[in-house]
Amino acid sequence: DVKVTQSSRYLVKRTGEKVFLECVQDMDHENMFWYRQDPGLGLRLIYFSYDVKMKEKGDIPEGYSVSREKKERFSLILESASTNQTSMYLCASSSSGGGSPELFFGEGSRLTVL
């Protein structure tokens, strides 16, 4: 069964803390994505990566960075968390090859910044 695993389902952090959200996929997918989901705004793309060590900014990259040192792992980093980064964060992966084109999502990480 295909799987995208996010390291934490729930996190509570304080303003100014550094936050790491980890995502691992076991499908050998080339593409990986980080979205945040907020009521009334839907899923918004933060960053994505289409290969190891490659990254591209999405629609709302400010305040975030990412790391992809291995194909299966894509990390989202909040260098200095702020209250407006309280949100549900969803990691996803997809294949660039001839296989099924859809995104597979992890369970999500709900981050609260106090």
Added chain:
Amino acid sequence: GQNIDQPTEMTATEGAIVQINCTYQTSGFNGLFWYQQHAGEAPTFLSYNVLDGLEEKGRFSSFLSRSKGYSYLLLKELQMKDSASYLCAVRGLRGGATNKLIFGTGTLLAVQP
């Protein structure tokens, strides 16, 4: 710019048929996806259209018209478990960095007895 529009909320009756519309304006097009998301859960894939026409998969069907920038998701024989958000998403141009999906804000469907 890029824009995906779908109704915010819909209500339907158990056993009935409901159609959820999606219109889009995007820079490049390489497929349209529909996802289902139950409250507190991750989105799950329902359908994918890249050519014009209707794709049927059990109780769910999805239609695409690329010239009109329009799609709909049709749910038949509604069940209570179909109460969820339905997300329309468009993929940009083929290849590399443009494999990303842009999502609409979702349609919250409530199925009533």
